[in-house]
Every structure is written in structure tokens, then in C-alpha cells.
């Protein structure tokens with residue numbers, strides 16, 4: 001071991017601490033360059049198209065390629081924060097890469113700068129490959145950012161190498177550490193300034209969108225919602241209200257940032273197979289039509305048995321069938337060539353719906369209003385699609401911008417490409433809202449209550465049982481429209497001890513929920529909701 005200690009003691013070898021410090025400076029050099037690259041790219045994206053910024057584009061590409069089970073895990077794990085977690089993850093990977101490139105630049109400046117350019121290329125590809133991109137311009141933000149980043153890295157690492165001296169060089173001279181730190185500080189300050197600038201510009205866009213939403217005056221419906229019978233709402237504590245408030249309405253989408261559109265600039269195209277008169281409509285055109293108002297319960301295919309992704313609202317919109325007829329579309333049953341309607345959103349979602357379902361007389365609509373207000377941004381402002389009876393991923397395109405008539409043979413929409421069913425009517429389901437799992441009610445009369453849904457078929461009967469005992473008929477709330485859920489309640493003479501409550505619904509077609517349990521993929525969860533409680 002003697003030789004080792006002599007080596008370490010050789011005076012012209014930097015000691016460990018000094019070496020660590022120089023690696024840290026090299027990493028810092030990379031981080032600063034990465035930071036300015038990102039700032040430049042995001043600022044240019046504000047002008048080109050916000051979704052073409054590298055963070056959103058790469059994030060979107062990651063979401064698109066994430067296997068469904070991982071996606072579901074992420075949603076379960078992080079809920080609506082899943083997108084924030086994804087962003088932080090991407091930033092962490094970028095930072096790591098930038099630091100490594102900084103260290104590489106100490107030995108191979110040119111290779112490191114090229115690596116930055118290559119990363120920019122990845123961002124540019126992600127932006128242009130996204131389904132919502134229809135212009136090569138989307139590559140510009142990432143490419144410009146990478147150019148600036150590569151330049152910054154070249155200059156900064158040059159200063160740093162100059163300061164540290166090459167192996168065998170005489171002692172460092174020239175601007176040295178101060179020069180590097182000054183330059184790095186200046187670049188960081190500039191990048192932060194650019195960041196604030198893009199934030200300001202983005203806020204202005206968001207403010208424009210908010211102003212455009214605030215300016216919307218929803219017309220009165222030509223066909224108002226049928227009056228709800230008294231007693232659709234049992235008003236039991238903890239039972240989901242018949243109409244879900246907008247702020248409480250579940251939200252499921254892949255959007256990393258909620259699109260904030262300006263209604264004045266919104267347009268919708270209707271085109272494709274069997275369309276004799278292509279349409280190109282603006283928002284005012286929609287508002288000028290005879291609008292219908294309907295209560296409709298929406299459900300997500302990802303909802304687990306007993307899960308929260310089901311809500312009900314009073315929607316206002318244009319009957320989609322009338323629009324399609326105006327475009328010359330005939331359903332397959334009347335000889336039309338297209339059996340699939342593909343809706344596209346501004347954020348690249350594609351949703352495929354059977355043309356037959358849209359035109360069979362149900363209240364399929366392009367919705368502009370939700371519970372008396374313009375659509376909230378998170379729920380699709382200015383216009384979204386709704387087709388009663390079908391899960392959201394095959395019917396409810398938010399931020400819609402394009403409708404294409406095609407066939408199921410010719411085209412697979414976003415979730416279908418990821419293994420979900422191409423056609424997915426909502427399954428008959430029921431849920432116990434109260435008591436909550438592991439509640440500790442007192443022995444005696446306990447109110448068990450919940451909701452049941454079988455949109456477009458309607459709920460005929462709900463039964464409850466305790467601990468595999470006999471099924472008991474629950475009291476049904478008054479029945480609303482066929483496309484809405486139905487509340488139910490049951491008075492339980494509860495005895496103390498642990499008990500399992502189970503519910504099952506029967507729809508108007510006579511179908512009763514079975515015990516057969518499946519997960520959400522590929523066509524919606526099946527099985528009965530059970531809740532375990534401990535009666536005191």
C-alpha cells in the first residue's frame with residue numbers, strides 16, 4: 001500500500017476535495033446550459049404553439065407510450081397530481097443529463113455540445129410526432145433551445161477548462177474561476193428572465209381565454225331539459241347528489257396542461273367518408289342553433305367497481321345528429337359508408353364513436369354548457385362531445401376541433417391502439433356511497449344508500465344484502481331521464497359486529513349485475529360493490 005500513499009501525496013495531483021469541486025463545477029456548467037436551453041425553448045414555444053414546448057411535448061410523448069397498467073398505477077398513486085409528478089420526473093432526467101454532459105464537456109467539448117443538440121432533436125421529434133402537431137414549425141422551439149444550450153455549454157466549459165488547466169498545463173491563468181462564475185451567473189440570470197417572460201406571455205394567453213369564456217352568453221335552450229320528478233334526490237347525507245356540481249365533477253384526460261382556448265378563434269371541421277357538404281363552423285354558429293338541454297351521467301371506463309369516475313350534469317348543446325345530417329351523413333343502417341366518427345381535440349386526443357349510436361335518436365350532442373355555465377376549461381371549453389350510454393373514451397371528446405367520418409376497419413383511436421375496446425357501452429353498475437368502508441355505525445337502523453347507473457337503458461331495481469344473506473329490495477329514488485343514474489336507499493336493521501354490505505342493480509333490459517368481477521380494461525369494470533363496516 002506504500003505506493004498508493006506516495007501517489008496520493010504527489011503534490012501535482014489534485015486531491016480528492018479539489019477533484020470533487022471541479023466535477024461539481026463541470027456539472028454546474030452543464031446544468032446552467034440545460035437551464036438556458038429550456039428557457040429559450042419554452043419562450044419560443046409561447047410564440048409558435050405552447051404545446052410544442054419540450055416539456056409538454058416530451059411529457060405527452062411519454063404519456064402516449066406509457067403502458068396502460070403503469071398509467072393506471074400512476075393515476076391511482078398520484079391522482080390528479082400525476083401530471084405534476086411526470087413533469088418533475090422529466091425535469092429530473094433532464095437535469096441529470098445536463099450535469100453529465102457538463103462533466104463530459106471537460107474532456108470533449110465538441111462531443112458534449114453535439115449531445116445537447118441531439119437532445120434538442122429528441123424534443124423536436126416529440127413535438128412534431130404528437131398527434132396534435134400539424135406543422136414542422138413545432139420543431140423550432142426545441143431546436144433553438146438546443147442551439148443556445150450547446151453554445152452556452154461550449155463557451156462555459158471553455159472558460160472552466162481554461163481555469164482548471166489541462167493535465168500537464170502550467171498553473172491556471174487568465175480569467176479563471178471568476179470568469180466562469182460570472183459567465184455562469186449571467187447565463188442563469190438571463191434564463192430566469194426568459195422564464196418569467198414566457199410565464200407572463202402564457203398568463204396573457206390564459207387571461208384571453210378566461211375573458212373569452214366570461215364573455216359567453218349561453219342562449220336559452222330550444223328544447224329544455226325535461227323537469228326532474230320530485231324525489232330524484234333522496235338528500236341522504238354522504239349520498240352523491242343527483243346533479244354533480246361542476247367543481248366536483250370527476251375529471252379524466254391526458255392533457256398535461258388544460259387547454260385554454262379562445263372561443264372567438266375556435267373552429268370545428270366535419271368531413272370524411274359519406275360527407276356531401278363538409279362543415280367548418282365557429283362558436284357563434286353553434287350558439288345560433290336550436291340547442292337542447294339534457295341531464296346526462298358520464299362515466300369513465302377506468303372506473304373500478306365502486307370508484308369515483310362517474311358524475312352527472314345538465315348539459316346544453318347542439319344535437320350532433322342534426323349537424324351530421326346537414327353534412328349529408330347517413331348512418332350505416334341507412335346505407336352510409338362510415339361506421340365510425342373520429343373526434344380530434346386540440347391536444348391530440350382521438351376518440352372513435354359508432355355513427356349508428358350518434359344518429360339513433362339518443363341525445364348525442366356538441367355541448368357548450370354544463371350546469372348553467374359555459375364548459376369549465378377542464379371539461380372541454382368551448383365545446384365537447386357527449387353521447388349518452390357510452391364510456392367517455394369512446395364518446396366525450398373535450399376541446400374538440402375536428403370530426404372525421406371513417407370506418408372502424410380503417411382507423412384505431414388513441415385508447416383502442418392501447419388495447420381498449422373499440423366500442424364500449426357503459427356497463428350496468430351500482431355503488432354504495434354510505435356507509436363508507438370501515439365505518440362504525442351504531443347498532444339499530446342504519447341508512448344504506450348509493451347510486452346505480454345503466455345509461456340509456458335505465459335502472460329497474462336495486463338490491464342489497466348483508467353477509468351473503470338474502471337479497472333485499474332497496475327503495476329507488478324517483479326515476480330521472482334514462483341517461484342518468486338513479487339513487488337508492490335501504491334501511492338496515494344493523495346488529496353489532498363486522499358486516500359486509502353488497503349491492504346489485506338490474507336495468508330495464510332485465511340484465512342484473514353478476515358476481516363476475518373484472519378490472520376496467522378493456523371494456524369497463526364488472527362485478528358488485530361491497531363495503532365492510534363494523535357496527536358498534
Ligand SMILES: Nc1nc2c(c(=O)[nH]1)N[C@H]1C(S)=C(S)[C@@H](COP(=O)(O)O)O[C@H]1N2
Nearest residue numbers: 250251252253254300345349392393396398
Ligand atoms: N381531449 C380529450 N378529451 C377527452 C379525454 C382526453 O383525455 N382528452 N378523456 C376522455 C375520457 S377517458 C373521459 S372518461 C371523459 C371525462 O370527461 P370529464 O373530464 O369532463 O369528466 O373525457 C373524455 N374526453
Ligand SMILES: [Mo]
Nearest residue numbers: 300301392393
Ligand atoms: Mo374515461
